[in-house]
Amino acid sequence: MASHNGDDMPPPSPPAAAEVVVVMVPFVAHGHLNQLFHLSRLISTNNIPVHFVSTTTHIRQLRSRHHDSSPLSAVHFHQFPTPPFTSPPANPSNRFPSHLQPAFESTLHLRQPVADLILSLSTTARRIAVVHDFLMSYVVQDVKTIPNAETYIFNPLSAFDSFWRTWEKQGRPFPVDPEMLKRIPSDEGTFSPEFVDFVNFQYPHVGSHVGELFDSSRVIEGEYLEYLEREELSDKKKIWAVMQSSHTHKSVVTVSENKNRHNCLQWLDLQPANSVIYVSFGTTTTFSNEQIKELAIGLERSQQRFIWVARAADIGDVFGGDAKIADLPVGYEERVEGRGLVVRGWAPQVEILAHSATGGFMSHCGWNSTTESISLGVPIATWPMHSDQPRNAFLITYVLRIGLMVNDWEHRDELVSSAVVEDVIRRLINSREGEEIQKTATALADTIRRSVAEGGECRKETESFISYISRQG
Known part of the structure; x- marks a missing residue:
C-alpha cells in the first residue's frame, strides 16, 4: 500500500x-x-x-x-x-x-x-x-x-x-x-x-x-x-x-548570521574567499586504504585549506547498518586542525559549493556534482570513477576548460600518489593557471545564471x- x-x-x-x-x-x-x-x-x-x-x-x-x-x-x-x-x-x-x-x-x-x-x-x-x-x-x-x-x-x-x-x-x-x-x-x-x-x-x-x-x-x-x-x-x-x-548564486554569510547551520559551513565562514578546496566523491565511491592514505597526505602537504567528506559509500539500504568509514593516518585530524576539516557523515554539498570561501572541488564528476559546481562557478579537480564520469571529466577539462585532471580514465587502475594530489590542489587554488580557470568558471556560471532567469x-x-x-x- x-x-x-x-x-x-x-x-x-x-x-x-x-x-x-x-x-x-x-x-x-x-x-x-x-x-x-x-x-x-x-x-x-x-x-x-x-x-x-x-x-x-x-x-x-x-x-x-x-x-x-x-x-x-x-x-x-x-x-x-x-x-x-x-x-x-x-x-x-x-x-x-x-x-x-x-x-x-x-x-x-x-x-x-x-x-x-x-x-x-x-x-x-x-x-x-x-x-x-x-x-x-x-x-x-x-x-x-x-x-x-x-x-x-x-x-x-x-x-x-x-x-x-x-x-x-x-x-x-x-x-x-x-x-x-x-x-x-x-x-x-x-x-x-x-x-x-x-x-x-x-x-x-x-x-x-x-x-x-x-x-x-x-x-x-x-x-x-x-x-x-x-x-x-x-x-x-x-x-x-x-x-x-535553484542554486546559481554564491553566498556570503557572516559568522553571526546563523549558528544552527552545519559545522562545516560555520568553519567556512572563517576562511578567506576562494581559499578552500572541497573534496568529495559522491555516494558510491569506495577507496582502498592505500588510496585514502595517499589522498590524505596530498591534502596535508598541499598546505591549502580543505573540507574532505570522508564518508563510506552508500549501501543498498542506508538504514540497514553502519558502513565502514575511511581510516585516516594516525594523528591526521590533529595535524591539519584549523586548515583542514574532515566530515564523516552526510554534508550539505550545494551549500558548501555556494559558499564564498570555496574555491575548488575535487570530485568524481557525477553529473549532479558537476552541474552544481558549474552553475556556482567552482573549478573542478577531476577524478572519475565509473558511468558517465570519465567523459564528464573530459567535458570539464578539455571542452569547457574549467578544471584540472587528477586521474584520467586510461590510468584508472593506478594508485594516485600524494604528489599528484598535492600538485593539482596547489595549481587549482594557488597559481596563475588556477586564476585563469576560476575566471572561465565564473564566466560560465554567469551565463548559466542569465539563462535560468x-x-x-x-x-x-x-x-x-x-x-x-x-x-x-
Whole structure:
C-alpha cells in the first residue's frame, strides 16, 4: 500500500479533477533520486500536482538528506515496499558500485504498484505525464495501455556522455570532430557486466515515449544536445534541457548570521574567499586504504585549506547498518586542525559549493556534482570513477576548460600518489593557471545564471516542457 508522506500528517489531496498530473519514477541511486526530486519541485511551482514514486527505503533516504524549507505542497510521495535484499559491503577493487546491484534489481517489483497508481490517477486527470528514469523503463511499461497517459524519459547522465554512447550504438551515423574522437575517453569499464545486463533489460520497453529530458543546459552542452536532436539519433523525439536552477548564486554569510547551520559551513565562514578546496566523491565511491592514505597526505602537504567528506559509500539500504568509514593516518585530524576539516557523515554539498570561501572541488564528476559546481562557478579537480564520469571529466577539462585532471580514465587502475594530489590542489587554488580557470568558471556560471532567469534560454526550455504537457487535445 502506498504511503504518501511518511509522517503523521495526512497527505495533501490532489484536485478532484486535475487538468494535468505528473508522475515521477526515479531510479534508486541517490544521484538519480536527487535529480527527479528537484525537477518535481520545479514542476510543482507551476500549480501542477506531482506524484513522486519509489521504494519505502529510498523515499526515506531522500527525505532524510533534504532539510530545506522549500514548499512541497504540490508534491505527493508514494512509497512502496519491495522484497528484502542483501546489501553486500562495497568492494574497493570495483570502481563501479556493484554492491548496489541487489537494490537496483529490487526496483523491478515496482511495476504493478506503479501501474495501479497511474491508472487510478488517470480516472480524474485529463492527462498523466509520466517522467521516468531510463533505468525504470521496465517498471513503467504498462503506461502505454492507459489512453490519457504518456511517458517521457529522463536521462540522468550528461548529454555529452549520452551523445557518444548513442552515436556509437547507432553505428556512427554522421561525422564528428576527429580530434575530439581521438581524445575522448573510452567507455570501457564504466559499467559492471551485471549493470550492462540491467541496462539491456530496459531497452525492449523503450520507444513509446514522447521525448527525453536532460538535467542540463544548452549553455553547457548545446552542441551535444543538438547532435542528439538529429533525426539519425532522436527518431524525431522531442528533447528538453531542463537544468535545475535553484542554486546559481554564491553566498556570503557572516559568522553571526546563523549558528544552527552545519559545522562545516560555520568553519567556512572563517576562511578567506576562494581559499578552500572541497573534496568529495559522491555516494558510491569506495577507496582502498592505500588510496585514502595517499589522498590524505596530498591534502596535508598541499598546505591549502580543505573540507574532505570522508564518508563510506552508500549501501543498498542506508538504514540497514553502519558502513565502514575511511581510516585516516594516525594523528591526521590533529595535524591539519584549523586548515583542514574532515566530515564523516552526510554534508550539505550545494551549500558548501555556494559558499564564498570555496574555491575548488575535487570530485568524481557525477553529473549532479558537476552541474552544481558549474552553475556556482567552482573549478573542478577531476577524478572519475565509473558511468558517465570519465567523459564528464573530459567535458570539464578539455571542452569547457574549467578544471584540472587528477586521474584520467586510461590510468584508472593506478594508485594516485600524494604528489599528484598535492600538485593539482596547489595549481587549482594557488597559481596563475588556477586564476585563469576560476575566471572561465565564473564566466560560465554567469551565463548559466542569465539563462535560468526570466526570458533566459534555460527558463524558456522548461516553460516549453510545461506548455507541452499542458497542451489541449
